[in-house]
Amino acid sequence: MKNTPLPRLDESCEIRKALLPYCRLKAGEIWEDPLTGHRVGCLDASSLEQVLYLTGDHKTTLAIHDPPYNLVAFDERPLHQYVEWCARWIENTDRILSSDSSLYVWLGADQNDGFQPLPDFMVMMRGQPFRARSFITVRNQRGYGTQKNWMAVRQELLYYVKGRPTFNVDAEYTDIPKILRGYYKEVNGQITENLQRSRSENIRAGNVWVDVQQVFYRMEENVSGCYAQKPLKSIDRIIRASSAPADVVVDFFSHSGTTLLGAEINNRRCFTMDIDPLFCEITIRRLEHYRRTGRVGWQNGHPFEDQYDCPRQDEAEHSKGTRSQSKVAQPSLF
Numbered sequence: 436m437k438n439t440p441l442p443r444l445d446e447s448c449e450i451r452k453a454l455l456p457y458c459r460l461k462a463g464e465i466w467e468d469p470l471t472g473h474r475v476g477c478l479d480a481s482s483l484e485q486v487l488y489l490t491g492d493h494k495t496t497l498a499i500h501d502p503p504y505n506l507v508a509f510d511e512r513p514l515h516q517y518v519e520w521c522a523r524w525i526e527n528t529d530r531i532l533s534s535d536s537s538l539y540v541w542l543g544a545d546q547n548d549g550f551q552p553l554p555d556f557m558v559m560m561r562g563q564p565f566r567a568r569s570f571i572t573v574r575n576q577r578g579y580g581t582q583k584n585w586m587a588v589r590q591e592l593l594y595y596v597k598g599r600p601t602f603n604v605d606a607e608y609t610d611i612p613k614i615l616r617g618y619y620k621e622v623n624g625q626i627t628e629n630l631q632r633s634r635s636e637n638i639r640a641g642n643v644w645v646d647v648q649q650v651f652y653r654m655e656e657n658v659s660g661c662y663a664q665k666p667l668k669s670i671d672r673i674i675r676a677s678s679a680p681a682d683v684v685v686d687f688f689s690h691s692g693t694t695l696l697g698a699e700i701n702n703r704r705c706f707t708m709d710i711d712p713l714f715c716e717i718t719i720r721r722l723e724h725y726r727r728t729g730r731v732g733w734q735n736g737h738p739f740e741d742q743y744d745c746p747r748q749d750e751a752e753h754s755k756g757t758r759s760q761s762k763v764a765q766p767s768l769f
């Protein structure tokens with residue numbers, strides 16, 4: 436396994452400077468994929484003008500947003516400013532979603548600060564033209580905590596809709612076999628148990644997902660330099676449940692480009708953006724790398740390997756998810 440990961444790109448001024456000349460996009464620009472029409476913009480999600488520039492006249496059916504959480508590992512701002520900022524990109528999302536559509540938002544809660552911003556965001560959403568449908572928790576296998584508190588292992592995912600969007604329940608089935616028997620019921624004079632009556636031998640993901648591995652440096656999908664990457668499996672599940680082939684999926688906070696890759700794999704188009712040209716470039720490279728090699732990330736290598744020799748990192752210090760306690764790099768762990 437290669438061991439040349441990039442450190443967090445938002446914190447490494449020197450490396451950012453070295454990599455920026457390789458970025459195709461500058462602020463305000465859009466790259467359009469010549470093969471299937473995906474779009475990646477170096478744009479600001481809170482600007483309606485820029486969002487409309489990205490989507491044009493297309494009405495989209497699914498939005499998957501993963502904004503900075505206003506807590507550990509991101510810039511923090513006063514809570515009311517953060518929520519006002521969220522309201523702006525939510526209103527922009529409303530403008531580009533069709534009348535029957537789904538919106539998923541990943542968000543954290545800071546247990547050291549009154550659980551902000553999750554409840555504040557939820558209250559703000561009550562004033563928006565979306566209906567709440569589910570509050571999903573993704574359960575990480577590893578987490579962090581002290582011996583004096585419950586280990587923090589959760590990531591929250593909010594699901595809202597407009598109108599009556601697609602929901603493909605087959606996407607919800609996991610690979611986990613049902614193990615509990617019971618729930619006896621009489622059907623046509625016969626006593627049956629739950630396994631005989633059910634549609635599948637496997638359990639549904641429901642609103643607590645326990646079968647999604649958090650990304651770390653040994654996984655092929657790992658994109659070093661990114662500090663907030665979501666697992667492809669979770670994005671894949673959302674795309675299959677809440678869109679149809681050829682639909683357009685949007686993601687305003689691309690980062691490592693997981694939504695774009697999930698859309699490519701499932702034959703959807705994706706319009707995505709990031710305010711940072713480095714993450715736009717990584718998004719485009721991840722798609723190209725996948726098309727060239729069939730690989731979904733660089734494991735413990737990195738996206739600029741052909742142009743930039745990253746100084747060899749001490750694995751324990753720089754690999755995602757291996758830092759101990761207070762210096763955890765994953766913002767999704769709180």
Ligand SMILES: C[S@@+](CC[C@H](N)C(=O)[O-])C[C@H]1O[C@@H](n2cnc3c(N)ncnc32)[C@H](O)[C@@H]1O
Pocket residue numbers: 478479480481501502503504661663664665666687688689690691692693694708709710711714
């Ligand atoms: C939590 S990460 C998204 C992670 C992504 N889901 C993935 O799997 O890689 C948030 C991203 O939002 C970007 N961002 C922050 N403010 C933004 C804004 N106003 N408009 C667009 N992108 C923004 C950051 O540069 C960062 O890359």
